[in-house]
Amino acid sequence: MDFGASFAKYVLFIFNMLVLACGILVIVFGSLLTADVVDLKNLADSFQISGIPICIIVIGCIISIIAFIGCCGAIRENTCLTIIYAVVMLVLFVLQIIIVLYIWLEQESFLNTMNSIVNKAWTTRHENGRLMDVLQMEFNCCGQFGSQDYFGEAVPNSCCGRSATSCSMISVLIKPGCSQAFKDFWTTHISIAKYAGMVVAGVELIAIIFACCIANQSRNERRRAPYY
Structure with missing residues (x-):
C-alpha cells in the first residue's frame, strides 16, 4: 500500500475504535435509562416505556460488533471484510438517521404521553x-x-x-x-439520545468513506500485482 492507503487504513482503525467506544457508551446510556424506569413496567398497557431504552441498547450492541469487524478488516487489509463492513455500516447509518429524525419529529407527541402515564398512576x-x-x-x-x-x-x-x-x-x-418532573426527565434524555445519535452517525459516515478507499486500493493492488 502507498502512503495514502496506509494512512486511510490506520485512520479507519482509529475511527472504528471511536465507533466502538461510542457503541459502548450508547449501551451504558440505554442500560442506565432502563434501570431508571424498570419499576414502571406495570404501566406498559398505557405506554411501552421500556421500548426506547431497549432499542438504544440493541443499537449500541450492533454498532460495537460492526466496529470490531471494521477494526479487523482494516488492520488485516481484507477487501471482502472491509466491503461487507462498509455496506453494513451504510445500512446502519441510514437506519440511525431515520430513528433520530423520527425522535426529533415525534418528540412533542412523545412528551405529551408523559401526562397520561402520571395521570394513570395518580388515578x-x-x-x-x-x-x-x-x-x-x-x-x-x-x-x-x-x-x-x-x-x-x-x-x-x-x-x-x-x-x-x-x-x-x-x-x-x-x-x-x-x-412535570417525569416530563423533564424524558425531555433531557431524548435530547441526549438525539445528539448522541447524530455524533455517532457522523463518525460512522467517516468510517464508511475510509473503508471504501481501503477496499478500492486493495482491489487495485491485486489487479496490478501480476505486472510487478
Missing part, C-alpha cells in the same frame, strides 16, 4: 399505590401536579424519599409535581 393510587410511589421516589416529586394534590389526605412517605419513615405537607411544599 389508580388507591388500588395500587406502588406505581405512584415509584414515580415520587425515582423523580423526587410529590403528587400529580404538586404536594397540594394530597390536601385532605396523608402525604405518602415516598414523597420524602426512599428511606423516609414519615412525611408531612410542609416538608414537600417546594417539590415539583410528578407530571
Whole structure:
C-alpha cells in the first residue's frame, strides 16, 4: 500500500475504535435509562416505556460488533471484510438517521404521553399505590401536579424519599409535581439520545468513506500485482 492507503487504513482503525467506544457508551446510556424506569413496567398497557431504552441498547450492541469487524478488516487489509463492513455500516447509518429524525419529529407527541402515564398512576393510587410511589421516589416529586394534590389526605412517605419513615405537607411544599418532573426527565434524555445519535452517525459516515478507499486500493493492488 502507498502512503495514502496506509494512512486511510490506520485512520479507519482509529475511527472504528471511536465507533466502538461510542457503541459502548450508547449501551451504558440505554442500560442506565432502563434501570431508571424498570419499576414502571406495570404501566406498559398505557405506554411501552421500556421500548426506547431497549432499542438504544440493541443499537449500541450492533454498532460495537460492526466496529470490531471494521477494526479487523482494516488492520488485516481484507477487501471482502472491509466491503461487507462498509455496506453494513451504510445500512446502519441510514437506519440511525431515520430513528433520530423520527425522535426529533415525534418528540412533542412523545412528551405529551408523559401526562397520561402520571395521570394513570395518580388515578389508580388507591388500588395500587406502588406505581405512584415509584414515580415520587425515582423523580423526587410529590403528587400529580404538586404536594397540594394530597390536601385532605396523608402525604405518602415516598414523597420524602426512599428511606423516609414519615412525611408531612410542609416538608414537600417546594417539590415539583410528578407530571412535570417525569416530563423533564424524558425531555433531557431524548435530547441526549438525539445528539448522541447524530455524533455517532457522523463518525460512522467517516468510517464508511475510509473503508471504501481501503477496499478500492486493495482491489487495485491485486489487479496490478501480476505486472510487478
